[in-house]
Amino acid sequence: MAHAAKRFGSLRRNPYGAALIALATLVAVGCSSSTGSSSAPGTSSPGASSPGASSPGASSSAPVQSGGTLTFALDEDVAGFNPLAAGDTEFVLAEMQDQTLPRVFVVQPDLKPVLDTNVVTSASVVKNNPQTIVYQINPKAVWSDGAPINADDFIYNWQAQSGNPKFKDAGGKPFLPAATSGYSQIASVTGSNGGKTVTVVLSKPYGDWQSLFSQNNPLIPAHIAKSAGFNEGFQNFGAAAQVSGGPYEIQSYTKGEDLVEVRNPHYWGTPGALSKIVYRFILSDDQQPPAVQNGEVNMVNPVLASIPFLDSVKAIPNFTVQVQPALEFQHMDFNESNPYLALSSVRHAIAYGTNRQEMITRIVAPLSTQIGPLGNRLIMPTQPGYTATDHGAGSFDPAKAKSLLQQAGMTMGSDGYFHPNFGPEKGQDFTLSISTTSGVAVRSEIEQLFQADMKAIGLKINIQNYTANTLFGTIGPKSEFQIIEFAWVTSPFTSGNQSIYCSYTSPQCGDNWDHYADPKVDSLFSQALSTIDPAQATAIYNQVDGLLWSDMATFPLFQNPDLFGWSSNYKNIVPNTSNIGIPWNANAWGAA
Amino acid sequence: MWTYLLRRVLAGLVVLLVLSFGVFILVSLSGNPLAALQANPGISRATIAAAAAQLHLNEPLVDRYWGWLYGLLHGSFGVSYTGQPVGSQIAQRLLVTVKLVVPAVILSVLIGVVVGVISAVRQYKPVDHVSTGLAYLFFSTPVFVLGLLLKDFLAVDVNRAVGHTVLFTVGENTPGITGTWNVFVNGVQHAVLPVLTLTLVTYATWSRFQRAAMLDVLNADYIRLARAKGLSPRRVLFVHALRNALIPVVTVVAIDFAALIGGAVVTEIVFSWNGMGQYLFNGLTGAESPDVYAVSGWLIVAGTAVVVFNILADLLYGLLDPRIRNA
Numbered sequence: 001m002a003h004a005a006k007r008f009g010s011l012r013r014n015p016y017g018a019a020l021i022a023l024a025t026l027v028a029v030g031c032s033s034s035t036g037s038s039s040a041p042g043t044s045s046p047g048a049s050s051p052g053a054s055s056p057g058a059s060s061s062a063p064v065q066s067g068g069t070l071t072f073a074l075d076e077d078v079a080g081f082n083p084l085a086a087g088d089t090e091f092v093l094a095e096m097q098d099q100t101l102p103r104v105f106v107v108q109p110d111l112k113p114v115l116d117t118n119v120v121t122s123a124s125v126v127k128n129n130p131q132t133i134v135y136q137i138n139p140k141a142v143w144s145d146g147a148p149i150n151a152d153d154f155i156y157n158w159q160a161q162s163g164n165p166k167f168k169d170a171g172g173k174p175f176l177p178a179a180t181s182g183y184s185q186i187a188s189v190t191g192s193n194g195g196k197t198v199t200v201v202l203s204k205p206y207g208d209w210q211s212l213f214s215q216n217n218p219l220i221p222a223h224i225a226k227s228a229g230f231n232e233g234f235q236n237f238g239a240a241a242q243v244s245g246g247p248y249e250i251q252s253y254t255k256g257e258d259l260v261e262v263r264n265p266h267y268w269g270t271p272g273a274l275s276k277i278v279y280r281f282i283l284s285d286d287q288q289p290p291a292v293q294n295g296e297v298n299m300v301n302p303v304l305a306s307i308p309f310l311d312s313v314k315a316i317p318n319f320t321v322q323v324q325p326a327l328e329f330q331h332m333d334f335n336e337s338n339p340y341l342a343l344s345s346v347r348h349a350i351a352y353g354t355n356r357q358e359m360i361t362r363i364v365a366p367l368s369t370q371i372g373p374l375g376n377r378l379i380m381p382t383q384p385g386y387t388a389t390d391h392g393a394g395s396f397d398p399a400k401a402k403s404l405l406q407q408a409g410m411t412m413g414s415d416g417y418f419h420p421n422f423g424p425e426k427g428q429d430f431t432l433s434i435s436t437t438s439g440v441a442v443r444s445e446i447e448q449l450f451q452a453d454m455k456a457i458g459l460k461i462n463i464q465n466y467t468a469n470t471l472f473g474t475i476g477p478k479s480e481f482q483i484i485e486f487a488w489v490t491s492p493f494t495s496g497n498q499s500i501y502c503s504y505t506s507p508q509c510g511d512n513w514d515h516y517a518d519p520k521v522d523s524l525f526s527q528a529l530s531t532i533d534p535a536q537a538t539a540i541y542n543q544v545d546g547l548l549w550s551d552m553a554t555f556p557l558f559q560n561p562d563l564f565g566w567s568s569n570y571k572n573i574v575p576n577t578s579n580i581g582i583p584w585n586a587n588a589w590g591a592a
Numbered sequence: 593m594w595t596y597l598l599r600r601v602l603a604g605l606v607v608l609l610v611l612s613f614g615v616f617i618l619v620s621l622s623g624n625p626l627a628a629l630q631a632n633p634g635i636s637r638a639t640i641a642a643a644a645a646q647l648h649l650n651e652p653l654v655d656r657y658w659g660w661l662y663g664l665l666h667g668s669f670g671v672s673y674t675g676q677p678v679g680s681q682i683a684q685r686l687l688v689t690v691k692l693v694v695p696a697v698i699l700s701v702l703i704g705v706v707v708g709v710i711s712a713v714r715q716y717k718p719v720d721h722v723s724t725g726l727a728y729l730f731f732s733t734p735v736f737v738l739g740l741l742l743k744d745f746l747a748v749d750v751n752r753a754v755g756h757t758v759l760f761t762v763g764e765n766t767p768g769i770t771g772t773w774n775v776f777v778n779g780v781q782h783a784v785l786p787v788l789t790l791t792l793v794t795y796a797t798w799s800r801f802q803r804a805a806m807l808d809v810l811n812a813d814y815i816r817l818a819r820a821k822g823l824s825p826r827r828v829l830f831v832h833a834l835r836n837a838l839i840p841v842v843t844v845v846a847i848d849f850a851a852l853i854g855g856a857v858v859t860e861i862v863f864s865w866n867g868m869g870q871y872l873f874n875g876l877t878g879a880e881s882p883d884v885y886a887v888s889g890w891l892i893v894a895g896t897a898v899v900v901f902n903i904l905a906d907l908l909y910g911l912l913d914p915r916i917r918n919a
Contacts, residue, residue: 069768251768257764257866282864287761287762287862291762293748294748294751294761295757
């Protein structure tokens with residue numbers, strides 16, 4: 001499952017979370033071995049706060065004081081508190097739950113997954129046929145309400161995300177997970193050794209097996225979810241959302257204002273250094289730099305930084321700013337339930353008419369010179385295996401765009417706009433609407449440039465923006481848009497993309513809001529998921545992406561240059577460009 | 593007096609009733625919360641029907657209004673289209689707005705009256721020109737510009753000079769503060785800039801009203817008579833002139849105060865305060881807008897404020913001028 005930025009999920013969204021995690025894990029780590037523990041030798045818990053922590057990629061070893069508060073400004077609120085449920089999988093939620101929900105593997109800043117030994121002491125593929133994974137749960141691991149973390153949690157989390165209708169949510173309702181990648185291939189999950197040993201048997205091999213119960217697919221407490229409900233029990237803030245299995249627990253949440261985390265007194269590992277982490281929702285980006293200057297906010301990571309934002313935060317003394325190409329990209333989705341957008345020729349026309357390089361020059365280039373028009377939506381240019389698979393479909397060619405619109409049954413009107421010869425807009429100016437999150441200046445700029453590009457090819461664009469909460473909680477999941485612009489935040493496990501691009505008719509494709517369907521894509525995804533060899537899997541994913549370009553299922557714009565900024569008074573802060581975000585090691589953060 | 597008050601209250605209730613009916617109908621007719629669903633061929637009729645039933649959109653409009661009114665008379669503001677209880681939502685928002693508006697109005701009245709009186713008494717003198725210039729400056733400056741300027745050029749400098757954060761720019765309070773005194777002080781620190789912003793734009797208007805009213809009164813025959821009788825300038829100014837010159841200002845203050853209770857939208861947004869203004873804005877622009885229950889709930893509170901403050905203004909007229917009281 002990746003995240004939408006909705007920075008989600010994890011939109012900024014993170015639908016790719018699990019899948020990408022799995023693939024990239026394999027690709028980046030090169031852990032093609034199907035047996036033996038995948039954990040790197042000497043690895044420990046992610047972001048361990050003590051000097052000498054062995055988490056790879058983390059420079060979280062500086063001594064820090066115990067206590068204090070760090071306030072992190074977020075430009076989106078959450079839609080719910082179940083990171084696994086369709087509609088809740090926002091990137092901001094993943095960030096907030098980095099330190100509250102347990103996960104087996106955590107992708108480090110170098111994009112390599114590392115075992116969190118606080119949660120499981122080992123995770124190994126013990127058998128290839130059928131692929132069998134054994135997890136040894138840390139005997140000390142408990143939820144914050146005292147219930148042990150055990151096999152029941154693994155079993156429940158599998159069942160809820162399996163997509164198998166025989167498993168039911170509370171009240172007999174079907175589970176509505178955001179994604180089922182990997183979990184749908186599990187044949188059984190059994191517990192032994194008093195529930196502290198978990199054996200997972202897969203019906204088909206799963207290359208990204210390290211994405212299971214990991215990264216932005218953390219474990220949610222089974223004993224809570226069974227009674228509260230997977231789909232609805234975590235929709236609103238309450239006791240269910242407060243149960244923690246990590247170094248911190250959620251103390252309070254005020255909608256539209258903040259979420260406060262404090263140390264989890266029941267945590268069995270090294271306690272977090274900070275006594276409190278405050279996630280403050282400042283939905284308008286231009287309000288964040290003054291808040292940083294005033295010391296009200298100590299950390300920023302905007303959905304997409306603008307030049308004035310960068311200039312403002314760079315000018316703040318004693319404030320560290322880093323910009324890195326992230327596993328995150330801006331894109332446009334087309335709702336194919338619209339009779340015009342259902343036509344491939346219209347979608348291609350829109351793509352040909354959009355000058356992505358102009359967007360990058362105006363918006364991104366001042367932040368990072370490494371960014372170009374994106375040629376692949378499954379693997380980012382900063383990942384191994386990236387190949388531009390668009391074969392020209394993403395090139396800027398207004399003449400071809402007009403030609404395609406004419407072929408689609410449009411006639412150019414005297415006012416410079418095409419008039420469809422069919423459908424509900426027959427004889428009228430061809431008009432579509434685009435939506436994104438309000439309050440993000442850069443996204444508004446993308447829309448305005450897009451609007452101008454479309455006017456040039458005879459297509460009228462209306463802009464209708466919503467708060468992130470509304471866009472990712474309602475508009476997107478209910479497919480109440482025509483064109484929607486946002487970002488997916490991914491992980492190295494490419495299989496997590498499946499839920500976005502597999503046919504919407506399948507209940508496993510909760511992140512496909514676009515009514516897109518292509519059996520060939522489904523088949524190739526299925527094949528890639530079962531491919532153990534990372535090079536072969538990458539080749540198949542690139543084939544999938546080629547088909548997605550050919551169908552113009554979605555239109556990738558550019559990889560996000562992610563801006564991370566934090567007060568230099570705090571140490572051990574290491575940006576992570578995957579879909580768990582910068583708080584991946586927040587338990588190690590602290591004042592020098 | 594009591595009869596008069598009762599009459600005004602009853603009239604106010606009738607106004608609220610008519611207003612609520614009108615707004616309920618107009619808001620309901622102004623948009624279709626299901627429009628996006630219905631326009632989407634991929635959404636089944638059953639889904640649309642279920643959504644309509646959930647939002648009571650399948651009931652006649654008058655029935656929906658009656659149901660809402662019945663709930664209101666029984667102490668329930670109903671549930672918004674987003675599933676949130678309107679009453680508790682508005683209570684939270686109203687408290688936020690009151691914390692912003694009440695101090696701003698008190699300050700604006702004090703500054704507006706003093707500046708207006710001085711301007712009138714010193715008409716065309718340098719102090720009048722300065723106060724007039726400032727009033728026009730604040731009056732003509734967009735609220736969001738003023739707010740941002742105060743953030744950038746007041747808060748930052750003050751905090752830097754002091755060495756820690758004393759003026760906050762975001763939200764109504766800092767999360768996690770404990771202790772009554774600490775919470776109070778923190779609340780004040782958060783309120784300084786938005787209250788100052790609102791005060792500057794509000795006092796500017798009111799001082800002009802006060803100046804104009806004061807000039808009218810100072811040129812009246814009875815003031816000349818009072819001076820001719822040998823009354824002291826202070827007595828003429830404060831007892832005879834100011835008292836009468838306050839009457840038109842009271843009207844403006846009452847109306848503006850009531851309007852601000854409905855939400856100082858821009859100020860709330862600039863400083864990230866979740867008050868009544870943002871609630872209305874969300875109700876009119878959210879995913880399932882127009883949310884008639886959220887808007888109607890807001891209207892009842894804002895409308896009640898208008899009625900109450902108008903009654904208070906009428907009572908104040910009587911206190912300021914016995915002729916009105918006895919009429």
